[in-house]
Amino acid sequence: MDDRALTHLQIVIVNKLRKGESFVMSWKDSPDVGDGRSAVWMHPHMLLYFKFDGGRVPAINEEWLAELAESADSSRGLVVTAERGDLPELDQRRRRENPETVLNPARSVEPAVPLD
Secondary structure (H helix, E strand, C coil), X not given: CCHHHHHHHHHHHHHHHHCXXXXXXXXXXXXXXXXXXXXXXXXXXXXXXXXXXXXXXXXXXXHXXXXXXXXXXXXXXXXXXXXXXXXXXXHHHHHHHCCCCCCCHXXXXXXXXXXX
């Protein structure tokens, strides 16, 4: 997952957990790990580690952040979706070059206890 997506997810996740709220987070897996779907139960007492490749915090897309936060508040839980709307030029170019990019937070969002 790229730093931009992970930053937006971190904001939503931290806000939910800070309020003491548990929720499910789900995403579509990339083809190299089976091309299915994955989900994880997020709980305020679990430890999370967010690892970013770059040193700069990307600009926040308030619309995407609101969409992710609304999803996290729903009965379906936080569904990781691609950014839509007014994308930065660099992100638009990345999507044109690789339209099959799939978000996979399992790479960067790790619970303290393995999910067997």
